[in-house]
Amino acid sequence: MKQYEYLAKGALREYGIPVPPGRLVNNPDEAAQAVQEIGPAALKAQVLVGGRGKAGGIRFATTPDEARQVAQAMLGMDLKGYTVERLYAEGKLAIEREFYISVTTDRNKKVPLVMASLAGGVEIEDVDDAQIVRQWVDPRVGVMPYFGRELAQRLGLNGVLARELSDLVVKLYRIYQDRDAELVEINPLAVVDGHLVAADARLNIDDSALFRHGDVPIIDEGSELEQKVHKIGLAYVELDGDIAIMANGAGMAMATVDAIQYFGGKPANFLDAGGGASVEPTAQALDVLVSMHPKVIFINIFGGITRCDDVAQAILQVKNSSGIPVPLVVRLVGTNEKEGVRLLEEAGISAYSDMAPAAERAVELAGEGRA
Amino acid sequence: MAILLTRDSKILVQGITGNQGRFHTKQMLAYGAAVVGGISPGKSQERVEGLPVFDTVQEAVGTTHANASIVFVPAPFAKDAAFEAMENGIKLVVLIPEHIPVQDSIDIVARAQELNVTVIGPNTFGLISPGEKTKMGIMPNHIYQPGPIGVVARSGTLSYEIAFSLTNGGFGQTTVVGMGGDPVVGQTFISVLHHFKNDPDTRAVVMVGEIGGSAEEEAAEYLKSFGKPVVAYLAGRAAPAGKRMGHAGAIIERGRGTLESKEKALTAAGASVVTMPWQVVDALREVMKGV
Numbered sequence: 001m002k003q004y005e006y007l008a009k010g011a012l013r014e015y016g017i018p019v020p021p022g023r024l025v026n027n028p029d030e031a032a033q034a035v036q037e038i039g040p041a042a043l044k045a046q047v048l049v050g051g052r053g054k055a056g057g058i059r060f061a062t063t064p065d066e067a068r069q070v071a072q073a074m075l076g077m078d079l080k081g082y083t084v085e086r087l088y089a090e091g092k093l094a095i096e097r098e099f100y101i102s103v104t105t106d107r108n109k110k111v112p113l114v115m116a117s118l119a120g121g122v123e124i125e126d127v128d129d130a131q132i133v134r135q136w137v138d139p140r141v142g143v144m145p146y147f148g149r150e151l152a153q154r155l156g157l158n159g160v161l162a163r164e165l166s167d168l169v170v171k172l173y174r175i176y177q178d179r180d181a182e183l184v185e186i187n188p189l190a191v192v193d194g195h196l197v198a199a200d201a202r203l204n205i206d207d208s209a210l211f212r213h214g215d216v217p218i219i220d221e222g223s224e225l226e227q228k229v230h231k232i233g234l235a236y237v238e239l240d241g242d243i244a245i246m247a248n249g250a251g252m253a254m255a256t257v258d259a260i261q262y263f264g265g266k267p268a269n270f271l272d273a274g275g276g277a278s279v280e281p282t283a284q285a286l287d288v289l290v291s292m293h294p295k296v297i298f299i300n301i302f303g304g305i306t307r308c309d310d311v312a313q314a315i316l317q318v319k320n321s322s323g324i325p326v327p328l329v330v331r332l333v334g335t336n337e338k339e340g341v342r343l344l345e346e347a348g349i350s351a352y353s354d355m356a357p358a359a360e361r362a363v364e365l366a367g368e369g370r371a
Numbered sequence: 372m373a374i375l376l377t378r379d380s381k382i383l384v385q386g387i388t389g390n391q392g393r394f395h396t397k398q399m400l401a402y403g404a405a406v407v408g409g410i411s412p413g414k415s416q417e418r419v420e421g422l423p424v425f426d427t428v429q430e431a432v433g434t435t436h437a438n439a440s441i442v443f444v445p446a447p448f449a450k451d452a453a454f455e456a457m458e459n460g461i462k463l464v465v466l467i468p469e470h471i472p473v474q475d476s477i478d479i480v481a482r483a484q485e486l487n488v489t490v491i492g493p494n495t496f497g498l499i500s501p502g503e504k505t506k507m508g509i510m511p512n513h514i515y516q517p518g519p520i521g522v523v524a525r526s527g528t529l530s531y532e533i534a535f536s537l538t539n540g541g542f543g544q545t546t547v548v549g550m551g552g553d554p555v556v557g558q559t560f561i562s563v564l565h566h567f568k569n570d571p572d573t574r575a576v577v578m579v580g581e582i583g584g585s586a587e588e589e590a591a592e593y594l595k596s597f598g599k600p601v602v603a604y605l606a607g608r609a610a611p612a613g614k615r616m617g618h619a620g621a622i623i624e625r626g627r628g629t630l631e632s633k634e635k636a637l638t639a640a641g642a643s644v645v646t647m648p649w650q651v652v653d654a655l656r657e658v659m660k661g662v
Contacts, residue, residue: 105473105477105554105555107554107555107584107585107586107620108559108584108585108586108589110476110477110480110481110555110556111477111481112477123625124625125625125626138481139477139478139481140481140482140485177474180472180473180474182473182554206472206473206474207470207619208446208470208471208472208473208553208619209472209473209474209475211446211447212447212472235615235616235617237610237611237614237615237616239609239611247528248528249526249527249528249529249531249617250526250552250616250617250618250621251524251525251526251527251528251529251530251552251579251581251606251617251618252526252528252529252532253616253617254526254529254581254582254606254607254609254610254616254617254621255529255532255606255647255648257609257610258606258607258608258609258646258647259647259648260609261608261609262608262646262647267609270610270614270616270617272617302528302531302532302535303511304496304509304510304511304514304527304528304531305509305511306528333535334511334514334531334535335511354649355532355648355649356647356649
């Protein structure tokens with residue numbers, strides 16, 4: 001889960017990493033006050049989209065009056081689909097150089113990875129590999145100052161900057177651990193007056209670890225519909241097609257989306273009803289699909305732990321209460337298949353046993369597919 | 372034969388008195404697995420499916436000589452359970468729970484490497500060896516049959532779909548291994564493939580992968596010297612970048628983890644890569660011709 005810049009900066013400040021003076025701004029008056037206190041400032045939209053600067057999400061103000069006007073214009077504006085609700089006013093820096101540093105998890109090596117570069121200020125993906133220094137962390141040892149000295153040496157830094165970097169990487173790793181971060185990144189790590197300052201920061205928290213961070217604000221970046229389904233406790237991703245999809249298990253749900261596209265259809269969503277979902281969440285999930293007004297609904301179930309009769313019950317429950325006003329294609333095999341298929345057939349719904357013809361039929365009913 | 376899990380595996384169930392623990396203990400016993408007891412602190416006077424329940428792994432190992440353990444405790448307690456198993460000499464630990472913090476998984480995997488413990492998962496359906504009539508996991512019992520195909524997968528239901536199509540297509544399995552859907556898991560495609568390479572009964576391997584990370588790309592490098600035919604199917608062709616597709620690990624981040632990159636690498640390494648799950652059996656029939 002991504003955190004807003006002001007929260008990431010707050011974490012850095014708390015751990016003693018130098019950041020520019022900054023204030024969270026909720027209205028134009030607060031913007032004026034912030035500039036009064038910290039002098040000429042950048043007003044930065046607190047949204048979780050990349051390329052914020054280019055899209056007009058970062059503007060500057062030198063006087064309190066100017067800050068009030070700029071904030072007036074920015075608050076409530078639309079930035080790549082997100083409404084700007086808050087700004088972060090931050091003192092302007094006279095930046096001499098821009099570096100990069102981050103701590104993240106290396107999925108293959110299964111250990112933390114520190115990446116650093118003297119070519120900061122741009123997305124790290126755009127930096128030439130030869131200019132990036134990578135140092136893996138033994139999780140049983142952690143990061144001590146010598147790790148930072150070695151990093152500084154490999155980067156070719158010396159003197160004050162080397163000392164400051166060594167100190168900073170120890171603190172950054174502590175944030176990564178203490179906050180259960182997936183990523184903590186400083187980019188650019190600016191040199192101002194010969195000293196390191198974290199000019200911009202990203203902090204992404206591991207969703208699975210939120211239970212031990214009661215103070216972390218829950219930020220669901222999803223669309224309205226995505227947030228609604230997430231609240232039921234199901235994984236859901238909105239896509240831009242019109243064939244609504246439900247499957248059980250993340251891999252099956254992905255494969256189902258792929259299958260619709262394979263036959264030339266346009267999937268409307270990814271929905272994992274769970275590897276062992278019972279009647280109620282399945283019915284809730286189906287209700288959501290109906291509410292999307294798709295052309296067709298395609299349900300693809302391989303009953304392992306999920307029982308086919310439970311899925312059939314859920315379908316009938318929705319059909320008999322709120323109704324299913326669009327064509328429905330069901331593929332149902334596995335545990336308690338006979339009972340599930342019988343229940344559906346009694347209600348006039350026939351079920352497929354193979355995935356391919358079922359997906360093809362769904363696409364055909366949507367009037368899509370290959371000519 | 373089989374890999375990792377055989378008839379010699381004497382299995383404990385950590386969290387045996389919970390709903391999942393009870394249900395799957397019954398299923399594992401029904402399949403023929405040698406489950407010898409369970410752990411549930413404070414409930415040692417109970418029995419589950421006739422099996423003894425212990426307060427600690429230490430006591431359970433002392434009494435039953437178990438060498439494998441399957442963990443069903445809630446995610447926040449999984450690190451404790453995994454370490455308890457490893458520190459008491461268990462050599463195969465299967466972590467079923469989803470939503471174990473990644474930092475906990477990093478610690479578990481690091482310790483497992485030190486102690487030479489095989490960790491399967493987290494966020495896995497487990498593993499099953501049909502020829503040995505044993506399983507440690509939550510997969511349905513009826514879809515597998517003994518045979519010469521090794522299966523290694525990241526995802527549960529999708530691997531059921533494919534295993535069942537193999538069974539129906541006449542291809543039984545040596546062992547089916549679920550690596551798990553999390554970003555950090557105990558195994559890699561390479562570590563599992565290596566076991567399959569050394570298992571004389573495994574004549575071909577089916578890989579079931581998905582978007583996210585670069586496990587498939589790394590595996591491709593290894594496949595060049597694997598020496599047995601491989602069919603690969605990967606899910607997530609239609610997945611948009613930056614969105615988690617159910618599994619915590621299934622996400623295209625900053626241009627990495629795309630299906631194109633994985634399929635290209637696997638194809639270049641000589642694997643037969645199919646586009647849809649129902650194409651696996653035909654592809655397998657094709658590559659098995661030469662074996």
